[in-house]
Amino acid sequence: MDQSTEHTVVCRGVSKVYRQDAVAVPALTDVALEIPKQDFVCLSGPSGSGKTTLLNLIGGLDRPTSGEISVDGRRIDLMDKGELAELRLRRIGFVFQAYNLIPVLSARENVEFVMQLQGVSAAERAARARAILKEVGLEGLEDRRPGELSGGQQQRVAVARAIVSEPSLVLADEPTANLDSKTAENLMQLLRHMNTEHSVTFVFSTHDKLVMDFSRRLITLRDGRIVDDVRRE
């Protein structure tokens, strides 16, 4: 059986080299990785280990220097800009560390924004946004703008936005970095809940031990290479 149909993400021999002036700076070297559907994977490692670079490559935000990356069985390293945008829009949800939301839109409008890009009708958008915001515990706060929400609430909105279109993969880059431990724990519980209830594959990066403890699989990177890959169940 083709592995790519069983796995949400498959990386083979992925390398990424950045150029700083004339100097080549390797960020990832020969990374091989398979992430099965509905997995809940944590990428850990020190700063500069390549966690964010790997997330960016899997998310189609950046291109590998060499190697193959497949998401849902489709080679994204061969896609053009438009195809990558379409993939991100339809198949991948993102939660970033900060500046996750559009500041002039309310929580509900931020969630609706992606659905509008997808061409979902206004009535359906409103209904789905209300439902998902209720699910992430933000009922009653739908019309607040990001500036009127706490850091944890903002991340919940980001999670709601990432999940509302029912993507096959959600990528979260240090989602708890700016949160206190209690709020971080609540957020991770939410992500686990979404992972289970919505059958979505989650890949997130973190430094945080508490966050790592939530993962079912912990991948450790150092100097752009995977040095450890432990399934924790």
Add this chain to the structure above:
Amino acid sequence: MTITLRLAWRNLWRHPRRTWLTAAAIAFSAMLLVFMITLQLGAYDMVLDNSLRIFTGQMQIQRAGYLDKPQMRTTIPDARRLAQELRRATGLAAVAARAQGFALAASGTRSYGVPVIGVEPEHEWRVSTLPHVIKSGRYLAAVDAREVVLGAALARNLKIRVGDELTLLGAGKDGSTAATVLPVVGLFESGNLDLDRQLVQLPLVTFQDVFSMDGDAHVIVISGDSLDDMGRALTLVGAHMPAGPNLVLLGWERLIPGLKQLIQADMVQNWFMYISLIVVVTFSILNTFLMSVLERTREFGLMLALGARPLRIGGLVLLESTLLALMGLAIGIALGFCIALYFYFTGFSFPGMKEIHAQFGLPGVITPKISLLTLTLGPAVIFAFTAAASLYPALRIRRLAPVDAMRTV
């Protein structure tokens, strides 16, 4: 309201002061342009209307070729009847036949070569202001009266007054000598020096008699009720052209091309100034738009990461600039309209203008021309320039890569 429209509108108000300043720059230039253009076109209409009303009329029917080579024998036969038919068929009252010749006008002591015009006095007052600007004496009484009126300046040069006799000596249509002596019954002063220094008018039938015209004339002068009515009048007359030999209908542009050229030259000069103003405003707007895009690079990166196409984000930037421009233009048009409306009722004037205008027989004030065109032409050009200015920042987004953009501080 779609999310995109809400997003664009709210983005404008992230920096209210900057938005208001930019909108104010657009509004000010739009207001200035609306006022200047209404005034400019109002002045053109005034000059044009005045020029056409004095003598030429809005249009004329002539024999083909007469305009380029005005010969006595190039006539319209039975012109008074044709003019009468035209009045009846078109419903236009301002239709009058004229015969035009050249003669030596002599008083007891002096003589000058002058144009001599035969007119229908009962209709001439509708197509020309000369019957209304008689400074001494009276205008011609009847179409067959044996009398003349002439310009006050010509009378001064000839050293004659009302009640004196004027001798006319010229050539008739058939080449015979045309000579007559007629009493001067009135002197006109139109403000147009060419007319006041040269023109002699006598009743058409008398002219036809003196110049052996056999009921012929050279032109049928026609005017609509007003300048705005000219297009309708031209169409009406065109549809009811008398079935005469080789007759042509000529608009004022053909009759006095110099006036059209003068207006066009003035228009070009003014537009050069307007465009200079718009370009300065455009650069200030371009700066605003660029700032607005640069400071939101990270946000655009987020949108790109979420799957928005650069074209869509560029569209958002264009929408923002369009909203800003429309807001400024709406304010500018409203203010410009109010100012134009005020001067529409009071008339626009500046110290000394009355005296200058009086020399040319023009009204002492300019009435701005308020129309859809005058209110929107300038703002439309500003809008085109602001749209062009916002294209550059919008196109810059095409070059953004999500990862690089999101790293931007």
